[in-house]
């Protein structure tokens with residue numbers, strides 16, 4: 001079975017088996033170098049995926065109801081988050097943006113068939129962006145500045161998002177893992193050493209030596225890149 005079919009069957013079976021109504025099935029899918037860098041420095045764009053792994057990324061987008069990135073990625077890469085290198089539907093574009101910094105001319109706000117959902121804690125009624133829906137999420141802790149993920153994911157589920165692909169960047173990837181809300185990881189590893197901005201930062205709380213396991217492990221080659229994927233196990 002080829003890689004695209006193998007991953008499609010695997011992901012669809014995992015999504016179908018996910019029974020919780022409190023949030024979508026969440027997959028982290030991003031590209032990194034051999035040393036774990038997703039770019040040179042935060043705020044700089046580095047595209048190191050080959051043709052085959054880019055196609056796989058677009059296929060993964062088409063297999064998910066929603067696709068989410070942080071405002072850092074929107075400001076830096078201005079991604080479209082659409083399916084162009086594969087045949088399939090576009091996922092719902094979603095951005096985590098507590099301070100409503102999404103520029104009106106961002107490509108995700110000029111989407112061919114969807115309104116962009118901007119998840120925020122800011123209720124500034126003067127901020128409007130054409131072709132976008134602002135979803136204000138209030139946490140229990142009013143001093144907490146980021147979008148509270150648990151409440152935000154529940155809202156997405158209520159709005160019909162059963163599967164969510166989180167594409168980055170590092171702050172968002174780390175926050176989802178810290179919140180123990182990642183079900184699967186699909187990682188593209190490009191044969192490069194960058195020594196740059198790492199995908200995952202601090203997972204060690206005070207006094208903790210926690211390691212999260214990914215199992216069972218699957219791997220295959222896509223062009224010159226290695227693709228590894230599996231489910232995240234949180235133990236207790």
Ligand SMILES: NC(=O)c1ccc[n+]([C@@H]2O[C@H](COP(=O)([O-])OP(=O)(O)OC[C@H]3O[C@@H](n4cnc5c(N)ncnc54)[C@H](OP(=O)(O)O)[C@@H]3O)[C@@H](O)[C@H]2O)c1
Nearest residue numbers: 030031038043044070072073098147168169170171172175
């Ligand atoms: N290789 C890849 O696959 C890949 C993919 C994507 C991005 N990237 C790279 O990653 C870099 C951007 O990463 P980044 O770490 O700077 O930014 P990011 O993760 O894209 O966005 C982080 C921002 O999201 C907002 N946010 C709101 N609620 C949050 C929450 N609960 N948890 C975490 N963040 C929340 C925060 O800004 P506010 O406080 O303003 O809301 C936060 O600073 C770029 O250089 C981009 O090129 C690489």
